[in-house]
Amino acid sequence: MSTLISSLSKIAHVASWSTFAVFGGLLPALRERAADQFPTLRSTHRSTPWAISFLVTARCMLKCQHCFYHYATSTPETELSLDEYRTLSRSLNKFTVGLFCGGEPYMRPDLGEIIILLRKNHGVPLAATTTNGHLTASVVDQTQAILNADRYKPFGIGFSLDGPQEVHDLIRGRGSFDRTVRTLREVKRLQRHNPHLSITVTTVVNSINQHVVAEFEQWVARELSPTSQCVLLVRQNPRAGESLKKVDLTLYQQAQQAALQAMRASPQGRFRPDALYLEAVARHVTETRLSGSRSFHCWAGINGALIDATGNVHVCEVLPEQPGIGQIGALRDYNLNFDALWNSPRADEMRALVNTHPVCADCTHETMGHATSLPFPPTWLWPFKASPKSKPHHIKSAPEGVIPVERLRRPDGPRPTFPG
């Protein structure tokens, strides 16, 4: 009987995910594409985006060398409170992907309540957190509470592990590896009674760990057997400086292949969507790095939004780092009405920069970039090719002082290769 219920809930989950994906992401993407050609088709009202990244806190007990969010600060007093999330929720429709990150999100004792609230009110069939695993009790207790609130809805938790003990601790601080692994093993116990809980081990490849990451991915599969493995490439402005970004792409690719092989050795084999997605991201990141030209059309600002700890809304994490760009706006200035802010003139100004600002030219942002973009345009299976007809959406020309992305492309750049 429980197997039947579990199967039915899986079918319901896939059906609800597909429905949200089509109505929440594919249709807006198609509408924007059509509006590029026929501007009169452009609607003036934009609904809740398909994917929302909530950076619930900027606080963290670690000082990781590759962290690109080190410039941000927040305190419990300045962060959006649970009550404010309740008010915010009134102006959101259903959405599909909810990423709850930080900082270290489990530093908030009310993280579980925020996630339970948003999953109850907005569906969010794909909800996930990331953690450095240092607060074992908070991670285990709050994850259990989230699962108890709806035990048939999938929930994901990603643990950051950047290499074997000495390498991980060099990047993240002494004793970090043991703490993370201990917490991960505790959370794995929850999987026995919660088959919809997925555990991911996420590794950021940088110049410190690049030589050991491929082997480490094999170790992770063998010793920790998480549900999935995720390999990211260091980006933006790492705390320890630009030297962290001197990564041999071959080593990055080898790490991706090791993670993919491990995932495909599982019972679901070749057809795991997470493995297909990881492979597509790796291909796009590699192509972008080798050619110096972004390989996908970005749908951040249409299909994706980022809400930071103090309630500022952004199209992604990368654009706000550019001088003078900042955020779309502060939710507190709009009475926590996301819909009003998302449809404000300032939001359209920020959307106009997506795909046109120089920083977009070689973007490899795996969250708001790839996650909101790769599933929708036909570039899912092959790299984005700029056609003379396909202008960046929303605007006929880039705002003054902004260089259109086409001018930054290097058409004669080397073609990338991908092993396997």
Ligand code: SF4
């Ligand atoms: S291309 Fe990258 S930097 Fe530009 S809007 Fe998209 S995610 Fe942000």
